Amino acid sequence: MRLSKRIDGLPPYLFVRISEKIAEKKARGEKVISFAIGDPDIPTPQRIVQRLCQAAMDPANHRYPETYGLPELRQAIAAWYKRRFQVTLDPDTEVLPLIGSKEGIGHVALCFIDPGDIALVPDPAYPVYSVSAMFAGGEPYFMPLTRDNGFLPDLGQIPAEVACRAKLLWLNYPNNPTAATADVDFFRQVVEFARKYDLVLCHDAPYTEVAFDGYRPVSLMQVPGAKEVGLEFHSLSKSFNMSGWRVGMVVGNAPARNALMRIKSNLDSGIPQAIQYAAIEALQGDQGCIEEHNRTYQRRRDQMVKALREIGLEVNLPKASLYVWAGIPEGYTSESFAARLLEETGVVVTPGTGYGKHGEGYIRLSLTVPDDEMAEGLERLASWSRS
Numbered sequence: 001m002r003l004s005k006r007i008d009g010l011p012p013y014l015f016v017r018i019s020e021k022i023a024e025k026k027a028r029g030e031k032v033i034s035f036a037i038g039d040p041d042i043p044t045p046q047r048i049v050q051r052l053c054q055a056a057m058d059p060a061n062h063r064y065p066e067t068y069g070l071p072e073l074r075q076a077i078a079a080w081y082k083r084r085f086q087v088t089l090d091p092d093t094e095v096l097p098l099i100g101s102k103e104g105i106g107h108v109a110l111c112f113i114d115p116g117d118i119a120l121v122p123d124p125a126y127p128v129y130s131v132s133a134m135f136a137g138g139e140p141y142f143m144p145l146t147r148d149n150g151f152l153p154d155l156g157q158i159p160a161e162v163a164c165r166a167k168l169l170w171l172n173y174p175n176n177p178t179a180a181t182a183d184v185d186f187f188r189q190v191v192e193f194a195r196k197y198d199l200v201l202c203h204d205a206p207y208t209e210v211a212f213d214g215y216r217p218v219s220l221m222q223v224p225g226a227k228e229v230g231l232e233f234h235s236l237s238k239s240f241n242m243s244g245w246r247v248g249m250v251v252g253n254a255p256a257r258n259a260l261m262r263i264k265s266n267l268d269s270g271i272p273q274a275i276q277y278a279a280i281e282a283l284q285g286d287q288g289c290i291e292e293h294n295r296t297y298q299r300r301r302d303q304m305v306k307a308l309r310e311i312g313l314e315v316n317l318p319k320a321s322l323y324v325w326a327g328i329p330e331g332y333t334s335e336s337f338a339a340r341l342l343e344e345t346g347v348v349v350t351p352g353t354g355y356g357k358h359g360e361g362y363i364r365l366s367l368t369v370p371d372d373e374m375a376e377g378l379e380r381l382a383s384w385s386r387s
């Protein structure tokens, strides 16, 4: 068997490597506490699960769905954007449901990137942005996110010849892994930049509903003119604890959304319909669950930030997202520090370099760990630091 060059050049997916390390430890009978993956531990709200069960009983939902989703789901997405962000979307031309936002993020590169083209990608970032550009035959150009620039890309540092060869620009706020946030003014500048260089601006926004201390993250679509250049990817995974169900959406520029529809209709057959009905319930029903989840995450955030500062790590208090981005002590690399913690405490954290070379000097910890495990994990780190 001869694998494609594409596969040969692909680094193993970060979390697969971490899962393997955890499995090795567990096989040796050790208890591992993982702060590695941002996957909500709180169950999906009952009203949503009940709607799924009901819809699953209806034979009409046992057949192939349409790639472009139920009209009722597209309408529910548009209505949710209107209520949440005061943004008006046409459900027929500016909304497309996705089989989890990762699916759309992966496929959108195929709509715009030809061999030799560039995708402008933040570093550190969710790895799918750069990998999808490579799958399409293009190459990523990395925009460093550093503490000094508030973990926002400095557009002035992108050489004009690179911007001219670029077709796509990726942003993600609230940010994974740095937990940074962006405001409408910043998005306005990026929309201008995208216009100047004729780029498709893709904003990945799965964490807009996970926020603390009364902060309300904004949507790219709130910027006048954003729809002319932009797409925004969203997800029910983190907003409604539905990561296992695989449902998300993309909204924005109609021709770009249509291009993604064309790619998808050749590759997939849409989201199982019972899940689409559950998603409608999530978006239309009582939104009180979001605040309730955020109270839990905020309490954990406070506990984690305090514990990490006590062991001498430099940590900003995140206003949003499921993550704490912590500077590591001198004398380590991100990987060596994470490896040492795993070896000596059985606590798993993600090395910052898993998200790009500018993640060096940091580790990422997730807030999606049940309270008792979190307390034990933080206590293990504290007693390791004391010894």
Ligand SMILES: Cc1ncc(COP(=O)(O)O)c(C=O)c1O
Pocket: 038, 099, 100, 101, 102, 103, 105, 126, 172, 176, 204, 206, 234, 235, 236, 237, 243, 247, 248
């Ligand atoms: C920044 C970012 N984008 C997209 C996703 C994928 O989310 P989904 O479950 O909708 O595929 C994740 C998941 O962790 C993420 O962190």
